[in-house]
Each structure stands twice: as C-alpha cells, then as structure tokens.
Amino acid sequence: MQKITSVTGAAVPMKRSNVDTDQIIPAVFLKRVTRTGFEDALFANWRQDPEFVLNKPEFAHGGVLIAGPDFGTGSSREHAVWALRDFGFTAVLSPRFGDIFRSNAGKQGLLAGQITEAEVEHIWQMIDEDPGVQITVDLVERTASIGEYTISIGIDDYTRWRLLEGLDDIGLTLRDEARITEFESRRESWRPKTLPVK
Amino acid sequence: MNTAAKTATAPRTLAQKVWDDHVVVPGSDGAPDLIYIDLHLLHEVTSPQAFDGLRLANRPLRRPDLSIATEDHNTPTLEIHKPIADPVSRTQIDTLRANTAEYGVRLHSLGDIEQGIVHIIGPQLGLTQPGLTVVCGDSHTSTHGAFGAIAIGIGTSEVEHVMATQTLPLKPFKTMAINVEGALRPGVTAKDIILAVIAKIGTGGGQGYVLEYRGSAIRALSMEGRMTICNMSIEAGARAGMIAPDETTYRYLEGRAHAPAGQDWDDALAYWKTLPTDEGAVFDAEVFIDADELEPFVTWGTNPGQGVPLSEVVPDPSTIDDPNERSAAERALVYMDLEAGTPMKQIRVDTVFIGSCTNSRVEDLRAAAEIVKGHTKADNLRVMVVPGSARVRIEAEAEGIDKIFTDFGAEWRFAGCSMCLGMNPDQLAPGERCASTSNRNFEGRQGKGGRTHLVSPLVAAATAIRGTLSSPWDIEQDAAATETRNT
Ligand code: SF4
Numbered sequence: 001m002q003k004i005t006s007v008t009g010a011a012v013p014m015k016r017s018n019v020d021t022d023q024i025i026p027a028v029f030l031k032r033v034t035r036t037g038f039e040d041a042l043f044a045n046w047r048q049d050p051e052f053v054l055n056k057p058e059f060a061h062g063g064v065l066i067a068g069p070d071f072g073t074g075s076s077r078e079h080a081v082w083a084l085r086d087f088g089f090t091a092v093l094s095p096r097f098g099d100i101f102r103s104n105a106g107k108q109g110l111l112a113g114q115i116t117e118a119e120v121e122h123i124w125q126m127i128d129e130d131p132g133v134q135i136t137v138d139l140v141e142r143t144a145s146i147g148e149y150t151i152s153i154g155i156d157d158y159t160r161w162r163l164l165e166g167l168d169d170i171g172l173t174l175r176d177e178a179r180i181t182e183f184e185s186r187r188e189s190w191r192p193k194t195l196p197v198k
Numbered sequence: 199m200n201t202a203a204k205t206a207t208a209p210r211t212l213a214q215k216v217w218d219d220h221v222v223v224p225g226s227d228g229a230p231d232l233i234y235i236d237l238h239l240l241h242e243v244t245s246p247q248a249f250d251g252l253r254l255a256n257r258p259l260r261r262p263d264l265s266i267a268t269e270d271h272n273t274p275t276l277e278i279h280k281p282i283a284d285p286v287s288r289t290q291i292d293t294l295r296a297n298t299a300e301y302g303v304r305l306h307s308l309g310d311i312e313q314g315i316v317h318i319i320g321p322q323l324g325l326t327q328p329g330l331t332v333v334c335g336d337s338h339t340s341t342h343g344a345f346g347a348i349a350i351g352i353g354t355s356e357v358e359h360v361m362a363t364q365t366l367p368l369k370p371f372k373t374m375a376i377n378v379e380g381a382l383r384p385g386v387t388a389k390d391i392i393l394a395v396i397a398k399i400g401t402g403g404g405q406g407y408v409l410e411y412r413g414s415a416i417r418a419l420s421m422e423g424r425m426t427i428c429n430m431s432i433e434a435g436a437r438a439g440m441i442a443p444d445e446t447t448y449r450y451l452e453g454r455a456h457a458p459a460g461q462d463w464d465d466a467l468a469y470w471k472t473l474p475t476d477e478g479a480v481f482d483a484e485v486f487i488d489a490d491e492l493e494p495f496v497t498w499g500t501n502p503g504q505g506v507p508l509s510e511v512v513p514d515p516s517t518i519d520d521p522n523e524r525s526a527a528e529r530a531l532v533y534m535d536l537e538a539g540t541p542m543k544q545i546r547v548d549t550v551f552i553g554s555c556t557n558s559r560v561e562d563l564r565a566a567a568e569i570v571k572g573h574t575k576a577d578n579l580r581v582m583v584v585p586g587s588a589r590v591r592i593e594a595e596a597e598g599i600d601k602i603f604t605d606f607g608a609e610w611r612f613a614g615c616s617m618c619l620g621m622n623p624d625q626l627a628p629g630e631r632c633a634s635t636s637n638r639n640f641e642g643r644q645g646k647g648g649r650t651h652l653v654s655p656l657v658a659a660a661t662a663i664r665g666t667l668s669s670p671w672d673i674e675q676d677a678a679a680t681e682t683r684n685t
Contacts, residue, residue, distance in 0.1 A: 016529070017522040018401060018501050022640040027619045031272060031286040033246035033293045035354075068522055070402045073435060073501075074640060075619075077244065078353035095401050099437045100337060104353035108322040117522070142468050147546050156369070157228040169355070170255070173363045176223050176232060180365055183222045183234055184315040190458040190466035191236055192325045198457040 003166035007090035009063025009137040021076035038083035058132035062088025072101025113153030209476035236330040240267035244335030248358035272621035273612035275458035314587020317555040324454025328443035344424035346443035372482040380489035388423030389654035391494035404436030415489035432501040442474035499530035514538035553584030554618035569659035576665030581608035
C-alpha cells in the first residue's frame, strides 16, 4: 500500500444521512471478479438523475466526500470503497460511519475521518458559496482545512499509523506466524473442522 | 474487551470470554488484538478478489479445513440444472469453483443438498457452535452469534487476511445488553422483536458494540428465532449480536454432521456452559424492551430503523426533531410513495417475498404455511417462497409445505439469496411494492426503484392473503366475521 500523509481535492457534498453501501454501489455491480474499474458503478442509481451532485462538472472527478451521518452502513461490500477510490475520492468525512465500511476504507487507503455534524453543515455551506472549493485532509496533523477554516478529524491511531507507513496488514500479521502456530497447537479437539466432509 | 474487566477474576460478559479465548497476540499501544478465527465462510461475491490477492502474493490458504464455501448470492432459483443464463453471474460462480478447487476449500455448489445461503448452512451443518469466532465476507454473519459465537461480517481485504493467516487484527468492541423481558403474544415473532429494537436504538445505535440479547423472551425463542434476531444486529449498526448458549442451543446442535461427538461433545459442553455472562458483569450500555407490549412490526421507510407497529400510521416527518432524521424520513416517503398519516394496513403490495437468511428456515416456512393454508392469494399479487437451503427445501417438501404454498398460488423456488438483494433475476420492477421477510429496505435493494416493507413471515403470509399489509390477527378477525355472517 502507498504511504499517505495528506490528500487535497474538491470538497464534494453528500447531503444525506444513512447512505448505505447498497446506494454507494448497487448489487448488480458486484458480479465482477476484478478489484478495479468500479468508477461507473459508484452511486449508479442516483447518478441517473442529472441533478445528482456527481453529475455537476465541479464534482465529477471526486475529491473529498463530505457526508451526513451514518455513511457506509449496511452490506460489507468492499466494492463500495473501491468504487469511491476508482471514481477519484481520496477521503470521506462524516460524523458516523458503518463499522465495516470504515475498516474496509482503512485497508484500501481511503481516508475515513470523523467530524461533527455542525462541521459537516459548515463545510456544505462553504461549498454552496464556492462550488469546487479545495479541501486538504492532513493525516499527520489529523486536520481538514479549507483556506483558513481548519478542524480536527477523528481517525484511530492504528489506522493512521498503517496509512502513514503504507503497511500491508497481512505482511504485518505474518511477522507473528510462530505465535499463530503456537496458538493452533493449543486448540481444543472439539472445535469444528469443515474437512473431511461428513 | 472492556479492558478494565480483563482480569481473570472479574465478572465477564459472554463476548469478553469468547474474545479472551481467541487472542493470539494482544495489542499494545493502541494496536488491535490479533484474533484467531475458528470458521471462515465463503461465497462467490466477496471472495474472487481475495483469492486473487493470495495468488499474486504467492501465499497459501492457511486452513482449508476451517473454511467452507457455498453459492448463494447470484444463483438462479428456477431451472437450476441449466447453465446460469447471465454470463457475468456465471463467470463469478465459475471463478469460485476454480478458486476453491485450486486452494482445496470445500464447496457446496448449486444442486448439492448442502448448498444454500451461507448463514443457513453453517448452523445446519453443525459448524456454527458456541464459543467460536466466525467470519464471512458478508455483513449478516452476525446470524451465527445466536449460538454464543463472536460472528462478524468482513470486507474482501479481511477475507484475504483470514485466508492467509486464519486471524484478524480486531479492536475490542464495547458491549450492549438488549434485555427483552416478558412473553410474546401469539402472532408476534423474533422478527418483530428485532425490528422494534432497531426502531428504538436507530440504525447507528449499535455502532462499535457487540449486542447481547438477554431476558426471558429471548430464552423462550427457538434457535431459528434467535438467528433471526442476531441476523439483523448489523441493521442497528452493530457488527455482531450474541445470545448465550443454553439447552435450546445444545439440543439444536447434538447429532448434527459437524457437531462434536463422544468425549469431544462432553468437553465442548463443559466449556460452553462456562460462557454465559457472569453475574455482576458490566455492560457498556443497556436497553430494555417489554415483550408483552410488542405487536407485529413493519417498516415504512428506506432504512430498517424506519419502522412502526402495523396498527399505526405512516409517521409525519414534520414531527421528527432531528434534522437529519427528518430529511431522511421526507426522502423515504417520496421514494416509498407514501403519505404521512396513512394507516399501514391500507398499504397495498404487489409482491410478497418469503426468504433470505433472516427468515427462510423450515420453522419460518412452516409458520407462514400454517397461515396461508386453505386460502388463495390475493388477486394481482405475486408470492415468492425461497427456502434458505436445498436441505430446507427438501425438509419442507417432506412436510407438504411446498404443496400448501403452490395451492395458495405462490411460487416455490430453489434455495439462494434471491430477491433479498436481487443480484439474480429475482427482482422488483421499478415502483413495485413488496412485503419482504428479508432484512434491508434500502432504496433499490430488491431491484431498481423497488419499494420494500420489512415484515415477519407471519405478516408476509397474512399480507399475501389480503393484499394489504396485514397481521395474522386480521386473518382471525376476517374468519370470525365470516362466521358471524354465516350464522
Ligand atoms: S439472504 Fe440477503 S442478507 Fe442474507 S446473505 Fe443473502 S443477500 Fe445477504
């Protein structure tokens, strides 16, 4: 994974709460077996409305999504993160995230930062006044800023460290392989096995 | 979990005990604990990219003997002996078959008696047991918590992580007790309990928590009912739901294909009995629900928290204080094409779907069949019954349940996720309204432009008879009214 210290892009308003992952990427797009190329699938149903925010030229290349509370709830589909990333989003800021979405984002280098509802409202207002306004999310400082307006963002220490270092989880875990093997040697025999087939 | 309570002598919750027994490497300095995974369930949608990752890094799949795969999400429910018509779906299924063969993972393919929805087959095979950690690239993995396991849905990167290491780095969860005391009235089910819980705590209320469902109403439930409840924990924002194992759990498991036997059974049982939450253990949050008061519940909006008792009316968004919730409600009413103040029971539906990992076990089908027996479905209505697994289908057929449904005018399908998420041809048309026993009423979930009302199997059955959202109580009243007229 690539190291990330800060990202900058257009602040894109998502003026809704409870944007579930079925909206971020409808199930029909989950039939693919690849990990990239999901940009066309992002918010596919909503994008059919010409008024939808991503159809506006200033927001058509992604950036940093500023969303209402409970963003990314519902289905575990990591495709939601891939679609946001493929479309050009590097970060999402929201007062609350679906747990699995946030964890998936952390694995894929999409910054998911927590800010307050009041801050979301304020940024939406700034975008209304100046569509296309740029926002910088700084992972080192844990801040988001538009011009002079700077707020702190919530992101847990471990995810932040991994993103800053560009560390791959599996590689990290395999450093402890001896301890996994030792743990396995102590597992009780009653614990189920799927093989052989009974 | 709650680190303060981690010392061996302090009373612990069920979740804390299971967690503590799976820590391979404790996290320090804010790092997560490395947790061992006992059982990894796989299906075609969230696994191909993970297998690819494994292949690219040239890593083996560590424990094929703790992994099992099924085909469920985009398999057809008609003519399953024919090749899958949609080439993209077919590719995904073929990819799963090739991947599982290459890595030595057990797979139950379409046509196999153990094929079915991933959360139906784990318990059915006796693989889901108390005290385990269970994961799957699917959010409704929470279902398996009904046995007293920590069961969580994970993303594809995590699927790959489990394949490679049989572990996951996880941050401890907080614990929330959901106390449901009292006795359900006839006609009220586990589904109504969980819909009421979600309406109460909201779709974000469980975030960061493992929910433990407790109390006399939960103890009285069958394993099937408990699975329905744990299944929808994710709809309250929680990653997992749990119920302490008891005699009901042991009875369900004993004799199943992969349940322990002989000395192993005795050892397992002795361990399982240590799992229930200790007297005096402290939860981070508690919620209380009065089971006596519950009625059949139904959703009116586009998230599972937007629900009301069936006897009530479509709520008026202007009475909602929270501005986000208010605008969500306004948008939901537009999408659902509903007017505030309309009695829920006046809402006419086009389709009734009985299926999904929430409500497609034999007990669910039996309960719905009992209500529709001897009736004919309402005009201009389609009724689709999709058993959760091939084995459920066969068991139901042995009881004549299929016949009751087909006589009623319903379609009796083959097992799979089907219209729960409409990845296969089983979809709602734009504008079509559905009473569904599934778990998500999100916009377009059951087909683009489709409108979903989440209900119990009993409400689904009653609705299929009357054509409008109805409870089993309405059917009884109708029958009583007819009798009076006839005498
Ligand atoms: S039945 Fe629905 S909720 Fe359950 S696993 Fe299938 S798609 Fe997911």
